[in-house]
Amino acid sequence: MEDERKYSFQTGERNTFGIVDYVLFGLLLCVSASIGLFYAIKDRKKQNVKDFLLAGGNMSAIPVALSLLASFMSAITLLGTPAEMYNFTTIYYWIGLGYFFTIGAAAHIYIPVFYRLRVTSAYQYLEMRFGSATRSLISIVYVIQMVLYMSIVLYAPSLAMNAVTGFTLWGSVWAVGLVCIFYTTIGGMKAVLWTDTFQVGVMLAGLITILIQGSIEVGGFAKAWQISYDSGRIVFDDFNPDPIVRHSVWSCVFGGAITWLAVYGANQAQIQRAITCPTLRKAQMAYWFNFPGLCVILYLCCFIGTVAYAFYRTCDPKTFGLINASDQLLPLFVMDVLGKMPGIPGIFVSCIFSGALSTLSSGLNSIAAVLLEDVVKVFCVADISEQRATNASKLIALVAGFICLGLTYVASMLGGVLQAALALFGMLGGPILGVFTLGILFPWANQKGALTAVSSGVIFMLWIGVGYQVHKPPVAPFSATSLVGCNWNLTRDMSDTNFTEPLVEIVTNATATEYSTWDPFVRLYSLSYLWYSATAMLYVICVGLIVSFATGKTDPKSVDPRLMCPIFDVFLPFLPEKVRKPLRFGVDYSKTKEETTEADREEMEVFVDKTGNSNGKPS
Template identity: 90%
Template sequence: MDDERRYSFETGERNTFGVVDYVLFALLLCVSASIGLFYAIKDRKNQNTKDFLLAGGNMSATPVALSLLASFMSAITLLGTPAEMYNYTTSYFWIGLGYFFTIGLAAHIYIPVFYNLGVTSVYQYLEMRFGRPTRSLISVVYVIQMVLYMSIVLYAPSLAMNAVTGFTLWGSVWAVGLVCIFYTTIGGMKAVLWTDTFQVGVMLAGLCTILIQGSIEVGGFSKAWQYSVDSGRILFDDFNPDPIVRHSVWSCVFGGAITWLAVYGANQAQIQRAITCPTLRKAQMAYWFNFPGLCVILYLCCFIGTVAYAFYRTCDPKTFGLITASDQLLPLFVMDVLGKMPGVPGIFVSCIFSGALSTLSSGLNSIAAVLLEDVVKVFCVSDLNEQRATNASKLIALVSGFICLGLTYVASMLGGVLQAALALFGMLGGPILGVFTLGIIFPWANQKGALTAVSSGVIFMLWIGVGYQVHKPPVAPFSPTSLVGCNWNLTDTNFTQPLASVLTNATVAPAPEYSTWDPFVRLYSLSYLWYSATAMLYTVCVGLIVSFATGRTDPKSLDPKLMCPLFDTLMPFLPEKILKPLRFGVDYSKMREQDEAATRDEMEIFVDKNNPDLTDVNGRPS
């Protein structure tokens, strides 16, 4: 075979970056920083929090949808999903159906409540519904959750950079972190939205390039798919209902839907983007436009993992010692199939870092909003003027960014980035979703119930997470791999295990032992995709029990804008005589009257702006 076409498992060496690759990567950072600088100069006269945190509240649905897509479909997905397909089976494909339920529930149950209240921080809702202590507690939990998550997101692409180029791991962490802190701090939400839009384009270009060239290398995608069929990786009919099964139809569709609902329905970073739209309808459109994008990125990553298995089917790079973690599989694959094409590896690493930048910038902006609205204005200075409030937001974003940089070391010890990130969202995001669900859907819930439920829910989920790390329950079996095609002349420096032992371990996937029915062992073995659903169910149940025990809230006393008419939303075709008792005494007619009044006001403003000749001297329609 020609030296130009020799791969890592044949040579024992990984390809490295060239000058063109470094230039393209630097260009990504420069463009991202330039967008922030552009909006900092353009909006220098609009120094107010609405512009900095909500982009003036007048963004179109398209950039908002792309920003929603970029914010959490990040380097976590780009690195973790191909490794998932390589190591396990195609059961994870089902999570795409879960996205559909996530978007539908978030767009039509949660978003309308927050949008109609006109809040900047979604945790303002909790004070209106359950009092200030609940708001303060959840704000603290959210900030902790996002800082830890952003640390994982920043570490993951830096790990990829280190694996494929030898570039210092911590040097890349600081380079990317500083650029992101710069454009987020000076440019605000507009910079975040438009850099996200640019970065989604880079992500899609990188993924398509990898999939196309990888398919060519293995003789076509259909051949790659057949290799996965032959190895038993193609599995779509695992309907095992046991919640400790890592991935099944049930855990991916329903567990995955609730996991992502905690992101799209109760996470400040996502909801803050929806609020930047001028109308509720456009906010909902942005969510639905986001759905096909989620599926495209998910399945591109899944297909790349399938092609990667076909490429390494005769030499598992992790077992052979070419990489040390599954998260390095995709970078190795890219450098094998694209390493001889100047500039193309640079596009890939730009793709990975685009996902990290978008998530980090979104998180920093949302933390600035939460700490300003829920901490500074509540506990420090309640009457900040716009200039000081905007400066405080920028300072918060700056400090939060450096804290994330410091915590990246912790992220380096968490193992697989995909599972670590989603487990984190389940442990902390699940109780947050639960308390919002308790408030929005169940009118009887009171402050004591909410506080008790969410505080004990966080403790309960952390107990499960820590129990998993301490007791290390049986892991799910890996799909079979092989080493028969490796260059064994390299084993003196790359590998030390006996060949017979390696081949045995590499080709036979051990079955997990789930025979014990010890309730604690089973609890610690719970699939990470059920974390959010478990936390939400626990929070709602405990919240209702405590609320009824301490004196439930009278539904008639509630402001209907704090609630969602669930059955009117999900089943509007039902007759009024059935829907009325399903509103549980909440008088939504008041909210309809308010909406009609607001619509009339909007129409008057529209007429005023577009037909000045039809208005009287007071500016009212004539």
């Protein structure tokens, strides 16, 4: 008869990789690199800037949707979400509803504007609407944001690898980083899109495998859910409107929606993917195809976190000393429940690294587009040849990749990866979303208003972020964790006769209502990270409009309608014309078509090459 299965909290030891696991992980890197090499060879004679950065503009909706999904559903989500379910409650499930509002707004407000303009860099729009200074500032902010974010993304799976295998942390950082830099640099956007498609398949396979086997180990998912319910972790009805509450229905649905809108509506990496589709309708389809994928990955990760709690309900691995950070919980769980099955841990680590590779490659390609269009062509060489532009893009992607590798050390000091990443998007992505929203929805905004609002908005959000780190307001209370099942003989001093095994540990950090005061600075620093983007967007819009009206607002009739979105026509088309007409605020949308004609595209190419003035007309 086979010996009884022993787990880490019984033995005090973690399982490690076997040869088959290393082979499968190596295979993932080889396949990803091979896809890049394939497209580098296949398109070697026809590759130009459009092919390298936009995949020729003729991609179908499915690979674009999967690439959109893979780009920001990274290792951060795969590691952070199960830890969220283990440490806190199920209130985070509500963010899935936020995704619906995100996709709806991005696909029908923001993407049509960028698609009509056919810009390579989304920030070319800002020059047409608000002048070159605004464009340059936002381009710099975006590059900083993405470089820092990609560093977090690269560090997270390397941390997982180190936790489950003992493989050197920095060795895995460099191995994965170099492979990603290789296939992104030589293969361009097509390589990025198709590797993303492959990597989404690996991610889903890994998550489903973990969920099934983990459920088997604890006696079924229904039992795991009941255990979480009994512990008080199943919470869906926290409607506390206080913005300093870390997670509530309001912060997850609406704060989360705007946080992700900064990704899907105003982030170069996602906009660039949408423009690879041949028509606007296909670009919008790609966004909507992406929505169920977002929910599937989110809820698979949530379910896995619930099962992990059921598995470790009698011995919290962090308190017991098996792991040092919550982000290592999932790797430990995988090695406990799947470590005896050759190859399965390898699939898991491949799943985690697939999320990292897809995000890193998307970011590098978008940074190449932004720096080429917004820096090289604007400040260096305006009439650069196609070949030199393509080579410049590859060089930029290469250099940016190595900068990300260097900044990974900074990412290692940011704490929980999920909160750190979303907070970063709020602090830097929120003002970017705000200035695009100001331009697309408010025709009265002018250059002075936009530039003042977004520059002060970035400073304001960084002030909040730094204030949070300096003052460190108490965090939300962790759920109770039991230690009755830990084998304390492995960790205690056997000569200590007074040793008593702890029965349960309950973290008793103060709740929001206990530590909150009416001091505006304390409340500002205590703001939930999910409200960062919403706060930044509201700040930029309000300040932008105030300054615009104070300095001479733009006449809506003078604004090019291609730079605006008739939001009431989009979402309330059933209203009579006499009601909708005044809601267009004087902007003439009659010349704007849903599908851009070839003549319009040629006109826009000339328009994009020129320096636009503040009201959006060509020079």
